[in-house]
Amino acid sequence: MTGTPVLEPCVPLPIAERTLIDVTEKAKDWAIMHGAAMRSKTNFSSDALNFAPFILMPSSFPRKEFEKAKNLQTIINQLMHNVAHDEEFLTTTLAETVKVDEFTANLFNVYKKVLANGFGQAYSLGLLRSDYLAHMFEDNSVKQVEINTIASSFGGISTHMMPLQSFVMSELGHADKIKNMPENTALSGLCGGMIKAWEVYAQPKAVILFVIEDVSYNICDQRFHEFYIREQRPDIKVLRRTLTEVHKEGKLGPNKELLLGEYEVAVIYFRAGYEPLHYHSQDEWDARYMMECSRAIKCPSIHYHLAGTKKVQQALAQPEMLERFISDPEKIKAVGQIFTGLYSLDDSEAGNASYEMALKEPERFVLKPQREGGGNNVYGADIPDALRKMSRVERAAWILMDLIQPPISKGYMIRPGGKSPPEVVDLVSELGIFGVILGDVDNVICNYQAGHMLRTKLSTANEGGVAAGLGALDSPYLLD
Structure with a gap:
């Protein structure tokens, strides 16, 4: 990546070896003690955690572009809400894809069956995340990588990255720079959306259901949401079930209410169901269909899930397409500028x-x-x-x-089992902005931006998923 611009780091590098070893050890323990952690994929135990890979100090990111992405989120929320409720657009856009992609076809079949039988619930909850890279050929302006409409993860752990890196900055004698690290309200924002949906359902004894994978490696991120809801609202119970368990235990009541044993479900939050491996047999697809038919408010509902496919993203980037979903010319222009x-x-x-x-x-x-x-x-x-x-x-x-060609930042990537002391490496960062929207086709109850996350990877790595094992959690250090 010769000729790639390098953003100025938040502190001079490299850090003296003795200091670096000390602060790295402290930061690892801080991460584990505050739950910035995951279960090991190589040595799995439900009784043990490793710290999640993280960047020792916050990575530089252009302030103007961070603010732009934040300010756009409510427009993107509304855009995705409108797309999800446009049956003709989803059907036309995915027509070729469903012929050849079995998984998308299965999702689309669930959608068509629910449409034919009538939705049990008009309201949908969107907990979205719009991901961006700064593009060096356009003055580091942010360009959208993708929009996530299902299982938009790391809102929980990301909330702990700014305090972790603030601690490191203080340890290194740079507490004066913490003011350039934005507060992150992702956990409270996302949980606030689920609580609001639970209130809209208006059944005080009903529960929130988290649909989870058979094995949850990213357990802390999920539990932070569950524990935060219980802390804020001691009257709300959260259940965790796999698709297989929902099939075994679940049924629809006389008014399409979703019943799991003795519990009525008000809100379904999918942390699984986004890839083929989550559906072992027809049973799991039947469970998904039953949930989609139910009165429970889904996050996401099947039409929101389809709105998040790459094919829909590609269709939205076509000239004039945004006009179908957004009426304000200024908003159309602002969204159009983030598309590559x-x-x-x-x-x-x-x-x-x-x-x-x-x-x-x-x-x-x-x-x-x-x-x-x-x-x-x-x-x-x-x-x-x-x-x-x-x-x-x-x-x-x-x-x-x-x-998209992002600028490079330099820093230390800390991973379980990594080198001590760590080396200065070239990094690129992907910014995710969370958004919450709750409403039906005619009426939006709430729509707000809900915090952020920063995932950072080696500049030589193509993909940077933390759960996929290639990236590290981070937070932005804003540069003017």
């Missing part, structure tokens, strides 16, 4: 042109499937081979996106 080039690969004139363009200059692009969870994208030189292996029909399950 997104191209269809369908078997059409435009799709075939994108295909040829990707073969000719693969280093300019990323190839993305309709998947959440990280680790699925194809980059640069690997794109031509991947594309040539696909039939024209299969290509419709993927989109092509301009590669």
Whole structure:
């Protein structure tokens, strides 16, 4: 990445070795003691935690762009809400994708069946996260990488990154710089959305259901939400169940209420259900369908889930498309500026042109499937081979996106089992802004921006999912 601009670090680097070793040990213990932790994938035990990988000091990020992304979030919330409620748009946009992508087709079938039988609940809760990279060729302006509408994670642990790194800054004698680290309200903001949805359901004995994976590695992030809800509202109980358990224990009552044993469910928060491996058999799909038919308020409902697919993101970036969903020209312009080039690969004139363009200059692009969870994208030189292996029909399950070129920051990445002392490495950071929206097709009850997260990876790594094991948690140090 020669010639890539380097953002000024928050403190002069490198740090003297003795000081670095001491502060790293303290920071690791701080992380574990405050729950900035995960279960080990290599040595799993439900009785043990490792600290989550983190960056020792906050990574530099342009203040103007951070504020821009924050201020845009309520517009993006409303955009996704409008998209989710546009049956014709979802059907047309996903028409080719569902022919070749079995998982998206299964989700779409659930959607069509629920539409045919009537939604049990008009309200949907969106806990969204819009992810951005600063783009060095446009004065480091933020460009949207993706929008997450299901299981938008790390709101819990991210809230602890700013205090952790503030502690490190104080230890290093730079407490005066903490003022450039923004407060993070992600946990209270996201939980506030679930509590509001529970209140709208208006059944004081009803519970909130977290739908979870068979094994939860990212346990602290999930538990922070659960414990915060109980702390704020001692009258609200949270249950955790897998899709398989919901199938075994769940049923619909006479008024479409979702019943799990003795409990009526007011709100369903999906932390699983976003990838094929979460559905072991038809049972799990039946459980998803039952929940979607129920009176419980879903986060996300099936139409919100479909609105978060890459194909929808690509369609929204087409000229004039935003006008279908946003009426204010200023808002259309603001959202349009964060989109980078997104191209269809369908078997059409435009799709075939994108295909040829990707073969000719693969280093300019990323190839993305309709998947959440990280680790699925194809980059640069690997794109031509991947594309040539696909039939024209299969290509419709993927989109092509301009590669965003972020500036580099320098810092120390601290990982379980990592080197001591750690080395200064080149890093790039991806900013996630959380948003909460609750409403039905005609009426939005609440819509607000709800904190942020920063995921940082080695500049040489293509993907930076922390849960996927490639990135580290961080928080922004804002530069003017």
